[in-house]
Amino acid sequence: MTALAEQLERIVGSNGLTTDPDELQPRLTEWRGAYEGRSRCMVRPASTDEVVAVVRLCAAGNIGIVAQGGNTGMCAAAVPDMSGDQVILSMERMNRIRNVDPANFSMEVEAGCILASAQDAASAAGRFFPLSLGAEGTCQIGGNIATNAGGINVGRYGTARALVLGLEVVLANGTVLNTLRALRKDTAGYDVKQLFIGSEGTLGIITAAVLRLFSDPGERSTALVGLGSAAAAVDLLAAMKDGLGDRIESFELVSQRVFGLVERFIPDASLPFDEPHAWYVLLETAGVPKDDLENVLVAEAQRGLVRDAVLAKNTREADALWRLRHSISEAERIDGKALKHDVSVPLSSMQEFLQRGDELLATLRPDLKLVAFGHVGDGNLHYNVVLPRDLSDDDWHREGELITGAIYDLVDELGGCFSAEHGIGQAKKSWLAKYRGGPELDLMMTLKQALDPANILNPGKVF
Numbered sequence: 119m120t121a122l123a124e125q126l127e128r129i130v131g132s133n134g135l136t137t138d139p140d141e142l143q144p145r146l147t148e149w150r151g152a153y154e155g156r157s158r159c160m161v162r163p164a165s166t167d168e169v170v171a172v173v174r175l176c177a178a179g180n181i182g183i184v185a186q187g188g189n190t191g192m193c194a195a196a197v198p199d200m201s202g203d204q205v206i207l208s209m210e211r212m213n214r215i216r217n218v219d220p221a222n223f224s225m226e227v228e229a230g231c232i233l234a235s236a237q238d239a240a241s242a243a244g245r246f247f248p249l250s251l252g253a254e255g256t257c258q259i260g261g262n263i264a265t266n267a268g269g270i271n272v273g274r275y276g277t278a279r280a281l282v283l284g285l286e287v288v289l290a291n292g293t294v295l296n297t298l299r300a301l302r303k304d305t306a307g308y309d310v311k312q313l314f315i316g317s318e319g320t321l322g323i324i325t326a327a328v329l330r331l332f333s334d335p336g337e338r339s340t341a342l343v344g345l346g347s348a349a350a351a352v353d354l355l356a357a358m359k360d361g362l363g364d365r366i367e368s369f370e371l372v373s374q375r376v377f378g379l380v381e382r383f384i385p386d387a388s389l390p391f392d393e394p395h396a397w398y399v400l401l402e403t404a405g406v407p408k409d410d411l412e413n414v415l416v417a418e419a420q421r422g423l424v425r426d427a428v429l430a431k432n433t434r435e436a437d438a439l440w441r442l443r444h445s446i447s448e449a450e451r452i453d454g455k456a457l458k459h460d461v462s463v464p465l466s467s468m469q470e471f472l473q474r475g476d477e478l479l480a481t482l483r484p485d486l487k488l489v490a491f492g493h494v495g496d497g498n499l500h501y502n503v504v505l506p507r508d509l510s511d512d513d514w515h516r517e518g519e520l521i522t523g524a525i526y527d528l529v530d531e532l533g534g535c536f537s538a539e540h541g542i543g544q545a546k547k548s549w550l551a552k553y554r555g556g557p558e559l560d561l562m563m564t565l566k567q568a569l570d571p572a573n574i575l576n577p578g579k580v581f
């Protein structure tokens with residue numbers, strides 16, 4: 119065992135240290151396997167004090183620390199570099215629900231709390247924690263905050279940023295920043311917790327959070343709707359907002375090709391329609407009588423917008439529809455590598471983006487396959503592209519760069535963002551400089567320099 123590992127073991131104890139290569143292996147690879155890293159050890163601190171001691175030890179030795187939650191991130195931000203010198207700091211042992219305060223509609227949890235556990239703790243107290251995404255059984259609250267995660271309920275409740283009332287963060291010099299206040303109004307100088315939301319482990323180690331809770335939104339109605347075009351989905355969203363107000367919890371767009379991958383690669387996954395449609399929307403409302411939703415869908419069918427629709431009769435049917443949606447990433451991973459574009463545009467530009475994106479891809483390479491799906495309710499699409507499988511690696515990367523740049527330029531022209539919810543990590547560093555260069559990026563780097571001058575927190579990520 120290295121001297122560093124021995125010193126770390128004195129802090130976290132033998133069951134808080136992992137040096138076994140086999141145990142480390144799954145922590146060294148990004149979820150899709152597109153990035154690999156090396157590390158000699160992983161620490162799993164059991165308390166904030168232990169995190170402080172680990173950070174101080176690494177700071178003294180100028181050793182890089184890679185905070186890791188569930189390692190479900192999509193930008194290789196949670197895996198170490200290839201040097202083997204960085205320490206993985208897993209928050210998995212700091213997973214307690216510290217307290218739930220139903221009267222204040224808040225709860226305090228530790229960063230290693232699995233998202234699904236936080237959802238369950240809220241509902242056990244008669245409250246609702248709305249952050250929800252396909253990885254919720256594995257991802258952790260700390261990772262959700264560090265990536266400013268989005269998911270399927272952003273349209274009504276916002277991203278992780280909107281759900282955080284307070285944070286406890288260990289800074290690069292071992293200082294504990296405690297802003298664990300459960301207040302909706304707290305305006306005393308700068309709102310410093312905001313710096314760490316979406317910071318991807320590069321500004322501080324999140325050890326706990328106070329989260330906003332909501333009252334149970336009431337009866338859920340879930341429908342899978344068949345449409346003739348993606349543009350029709352944008353029209354349907356407008357019609358539903360007009361008809362049902364802001365009680366639309368989720369509005370997910372999926373192309374036929376994507377659901378085709380799910381039916382092909384995911385066991386017991388099949389669409390509840392006799393014939394395929396070019397596009398689908400999986401939508402969910404809460405607190406809306408099923409009849410009201412049905413009436414809107416019937417009216418839009420009569421208008422020729424909705425081709426077909428299935429309204430889940432019960433929770434089991436609703437869960438089966440959501441399983442189709444949440445299986446997309448796995449189906450896409452099995453199908454093979456794709457150029458992933460997690461982009462957002464203003465809702466009013468979504469139809470233009472979809473139409474010009476299709477035209478763009480057709481001119482770049484007619485043999486491309488578009489794998490498009492995502493949270494169109496908040497203007498966020500996963501506009502992924504599959505290149506011909508017989509391309510050499512060099513050609514794949516060269517052509518991929520051209521295609522990705524063209525898509526991101528279109529998004530930028532439409533006032534959108536090239537990174538809607540997954541963050542930057544290693545995967546999109548070069549694009550950050552291109553689309554956020556100048557005063558915005560300069561200020562980001564000033565903040566990084568001020569908070570982590572020795573660059574020990576997740577070195578090589580974001581910048």
Ligand code: FAD
Binds near residue numbers: 322
């Ligand atoms: P990790 O992957 O472990 O880490 C992510 C980043 O956070 C890294 O930079 C890491 O260093 C940092 N970090 C982790 N913990 C801490 C901490 N305690 N303090 C400081 N930094 C920390 N994302 C979405 O936004 N929306 C989706 O709909 C969505 N769906 C997904 C579906 C699937 C099937 C999968 C596999 C992923 C999906 N993701 C989605 C991506 C991913 O789940 C989210 O980014 C999630 O928030 C990552 O959480 P994690 O705990 O796995 O973080």
Ligand code: MLT
Binds near residue numbers: 447493500
């Ligand atoms: C999703 O919306 O399913 C996720 O963001 C994951 C992905 O993009 O693959």
Ligand code: ZN
Binds near residue numbers: 269493
């Ligand atoms: Zn997503």
